[in-house]
Structures are given as structure tokens and as C-alpha cells.
Amino acid sequence: MDRPDFTLERALHGRGLLRVAGLDEAGRGPLAGPVTAAAVIFDPARVPEGLDDSKRLPPARRVELAAEITAAGEVCVAHASVEEIDELNILHAAHLAMSRAVAGLSRPPQHLLVDGNRLPAALPCGADAIVGGDGVCCSIAAAGIMAKVARDALMLELAQQFPGYGWETNMGYGSKSHIAALQDLGPSPHHRRSFAPVHKILYQAKTISP
Known part of the structure; x- marks a missing residue:
């Protein structure tokens, strides 16, 4: 190589x-x-x-x-x-x-x-x-x-401040566990709201809210 x-x-x-x-x-x-x-x-x-x-x-x-x-x-x-x-x-x-x-x-x-x-x-x-x-x-x-x-x-520092998303291993990439945590916990302040998976979850939350 x-x-x-x-x-x-x-x-x-x-x-x-x-x-x-x-x-x-x-x-x-x-x-x-x-x-x-x-x-x-x-x-x-x-x-x-x-x-x-x-x-x-x-x-x-x-x-x-x-x-x-x-x-x-x-x-x-x-x-x-x-x-x-x-x-x-x-x-x-x-x-x-x-x-x-x-x-x-x-x-x-x-x-x-x-x-x-x-x-x-x-x-x-x-x-x-x-x-x-x-x-x-x-x-x-x-x-x-x-x-x-x-x-x-x-991202390792942020993982300590915002546990649950698995950033210590996925570094913020959209792994299956990260997507699942995003759905369970909702987006953190460090999520990119313009990115489709995050935007979709935010949109779903708004449409479900009374």
C-alpha cells in the first residue's frame, strides 16, 4: 500500500x-x-x-x-x-x-x-x-x-458531560446505538439540528406535542 x-x-x-x-x-x-x-x-x-x-x-x-x-x-x-x-x-x-x-x-x-x-x-x-x-x-x-x-x-470530553449517546466510542457518528439514544433522550445542545436524523427526531417531537 x-x-x-x-x-x-x-x-x-x-x-x-x-x-x-x-x-x-x-x-x-x-x-x-x-x-x-x-x-x-x-x-x-x-x-x-x-x-x-x-x-x-x-x-x-x-x-x-x-x-x-x-x-x-x-x-x-x-x-x-x-x-x-x-x-x-x-x-x-x-x-x-x-x-x-x-x-x-x-x-x-x-x-x-x-x-x-x-x-x-x-x-x-x-x-x-x-x-x-x-x-x-x-x-x-x-x-x-x-x-x-x-x-x-x-468528543470524549463531551461524552462525560452528556452521557448516554456513546460519543466515547462513536465520536458523534450516527451508529445504531447513537440513533437509538437520540430517539430516547432527544437531541443534546451539541447535536447538529440541520442533519436529517436529528431534524427528523425534532420534527417528530414537535408534531407529537399538544
């Missing part, structure tokens, strides 16, 4: 663009919790070994790599809230989180490599959208790992 490499970054470095940031997000699909993005800039001499698409890595390995990425690179993690997701839609909220991650870097990047087929609006520099980027580009893979680890940690 091919792993991400540093080819895209080196090509940009060869053009004099030395501050190249990988950009990725985690949490578009869940029914609850924010969407999280990360931006990562590596020194070519300090790229950690074993970077990969976060979905192909066990949780414990993601956490290990997140520590290595933080030590070796420049990282910013940012979120867009449930309220922003419901107001803007999930794509635009994910792009908002990405823009916040870029803005949070210590100095502006000179170029961005962004996972996906669409770029956020109003970026501060040139950018390339890379479909499947977390499987081919080290900086994007690192950003995906950082976003996933940060969001999972946040």
Missing part, C-alpha cells in the same frame, strides 16, 4: 515556496460535535515516519503520531461549532475551520495543499485542492491526523 510522501511539498520548495501547509478536516459526517481542521507545516528534514491517511491508522498510533507531528512541525487546530454548521452547512463550516487553522499559524503560509476537490474562500495565498490528499501528501496526512485526534479528544 502506498503511503504519503513529500513530493508535492518539495516541488513547491523548488519554486521558492518554503512555507507549505497541508490542510485537512475531521468530522464532516457526525450527527454531533464540531467540525475540526488542522494546518501543518514541516521542515523537510523533520518529517515523521509512518504518516498515513488517519482512517488507515489505529487510534493509539494516531495519538503517537500527533505528538511527533507537534514536535516536528508547526501546527494549528481550529473548529467550527455546531451552530455554525447548522447556519452555514457542513461544507462551508469545514472551510471556515480550515481558514481558522491557516490564520492561526505563527506566520502566513506561502502555499496550501488542501485535501478534497474544493478550496475554502479567501485564502491568504495560493492553494491546490488534492483529491485523496491525505493518502498521497505528508503535510495533508499530518493535518488529518491532528484534526482527528483533537476532535476525538473533544
